[in-house]
Amino acid sequence: MSMVFQTKGLLLFLCALIFSFSCILASSVPKEQELDRISALPGQPPVTFAQFSGYVTVNEEHGRALFYWFTEATTSPQNKPLVLWLNGGPGCSSVAYGASEEIGPFRINKTGSSLFLNKYAWNKEANILFLESPAGVGFSYTNTSSDLTTSGDKRTAQDALIFLLRWMARFPQYKYREFYIAGESYAGHYVPQLAKKIHDYNKQNPHILNLKGFIVGNAVTDDYYDGVGTVTYWWSHSMISDHSYNSILKYCNFTERKTTKKCDDAVGYAINHEMGNIDQYSIYTPACPTPHDNSTARHVRPKSSILHRISGYDPCTENYAEKYYNRYDVQKAMHANVTNIPYKWTACSDVLNKHWKDSEVSILPIYKELIAAGLRIWVFSGDTDSVVPVTATRFSLNHLNLAIKARWYPWYSGVQVGGWTEVYNGxxxxxxxxxxxxxxxxxxxxxxxxxxxxxxxxxLPKS
Structure with a gap:
């Protein structure tokens, strides 16, 4: 009998020990982190990875709070790096684009009623953090309405740094984790500018943001070289006439914020009379028709600069996102729109894009500084984009005058050429x-x- 009682006592002791250990583990997870956990999204297929979303306040005085959606890696998240993804615009949502039609784990069906898995989701390789930035994009908000008409590069970078530091306090398991930043289009400004902010911060503080590098695609980089490169792409791909090409180069000064009437007329004629109803973000694929006709759903509008337009491919997938993320049950599941913002969630904000206040003329000086600092930097370019085209990126990068480490060669995806690459020092x-x-x-x-x-x-693979 005494043996039985001893066994029972040992079992009770072990149970109590396990319970105590569980409590310690539970208490070590910040409460805010658990409150941000997504149990499941409406219409979501079963998954094994954890998801979190919610708000991080970046400015108490103005009431600015940025919305994030975090998807942990599908396997061994504790051993995988952390990657922040940013979309551009200025004013476009990383939830609408990056998460929902590019690198996120899910795709949205045509009716906006359910989700299906993305076979090539990037969270198979890393923990991915999507950020709607700056305030006024997507679910991110500000209680100071003037913030919407005074946004710019500097504030966006500063708010993003504050966001990351406060997010790390909520998710301490990612402190000191290998960290990268990725993005596209106008995030060609956001990503290097934030990388520089982190690099400068780390000179004076503990490196809880263990930044190792960044990768950007079809990135706005330098006003002059991007401008000349874009018009050259239009001409070299037979989108505009010789006359328009020569007129634009003659009358447009790509470094000026305000353009002349002759420049506007030359660009406007080329876009409105020569290009036709194509999707300028993908010149060889069909465009999404409007309900009224077969023309493109959104035309590129010439603004104060040829390049600074709302970014984001629109062959209809963006429409599915706007259906899905405006659903009350989706917002509730994502802990979004907690302040009942007085407007619908949209993929891009025209207000932010129209009133953007400061935009660096060139990001090349930041590249030079961060290359010297030893960060891993990759720049890639889809070759059928005419908005921030491959020629623009090549013209910009050529003026870094970097030494070539591996000469131009085709890289492969299976037996097909995936593209071409050149490796420089840095x-x-x-x-x-x-x-x-x-x-x-x-x-x-x-x-x-x-x-x-x-x-x-x-x-990249050579065969």
Whole structure:
């Protein structure tokens, strides 16, 4: 009998010990982190990875709070790096684009009623953090209405740094984790600018943001070289006439914020009378028709600069996102729209884009500084995008005057050429064949190979 009682006592002791250990583990997870956990999204297929979403306040005085959606890696998240993804615009949502039609784990069906899995989701390789930035984009908000008309590069970078530091306090398991930043289009400003902010911060503080590098696609980089490169792409791809090409180069000064009437007329004629109803973000694919006719759903509008337009491919997938994320049950599941913002969630904000206050003329000086700092930097370009085209990126990068480490060669996805690449001392450039402005949307497998090679720090496959 005494043996039985001893066994029972031992079992009770072990149970109590396990319970106590569980409590310690539970208490070590910040409460805010658990409150942000997504149990499941409406219409979501079963998954094994954890998801979190919610708000991080970045400015108490103005009431600015940024919305994030975090998807842990599908396997061994504790051993995988952390990657922040940013979309551009300025004013476009990383939830609408990056998460929902490019690198995220899910795709949205046509009716906006359910989700299906993305075969080439990037969270197979890393923990992915999507951020709607700056305030006024998507679910991110501000209680100070003037913030919407005074946003710019500097505040966006500063708010993003504050977001990351406060997010790390909520998710301490990712402190000191290998960290990368990725993005596309106008995030060609956001990503290097944030990388510089982190690099400068780390000079004076503990490196809880263990930044190792960044990767950007079809990236706005330098006003002058991007401008000349864009018009050259239009002409070299037979989108505009010789006359328009020569007129634009003659009358447009690509470094000026305000353009002349002759420049506006030359660009406007080329776009409105010569290009036709094509999707300029993907010049060889069909465009999404409007309900009224077969023309494109959104035309590129010439603004104060030829390049600074709302970014985001629109062959209808963006419409599915707007259906899905405006659903009350979806917002509730994501802990979104908690302040009942007085407008619908949209993929892009025209207000932010129209009133953008400060925009660096060139990001090339930041590249030079961060290359010297030893960060891993990759720049890629879908070669069927005419908005921030491959020629623009090549013209910009050529003026870094970097020494060539591995000469231009074709890289492969299976037996097909995935694109072309050249490796420099401190930077890798790659094209993605047959991809438009949003590379992972058009060529998901090739984009996945590119990302996997970047994380591994290996050259793209030669066969």
């Amino acid at each position: 930077l890798t450039f790659a094209t993605v064949r047959g991809a438009g402005h949003e590379v992972p949307l058009f060529q998901p497998k090739r984009a996945y190979i590119l990302f996997r090679s970047f994380l591994a720090g290996k050259e």
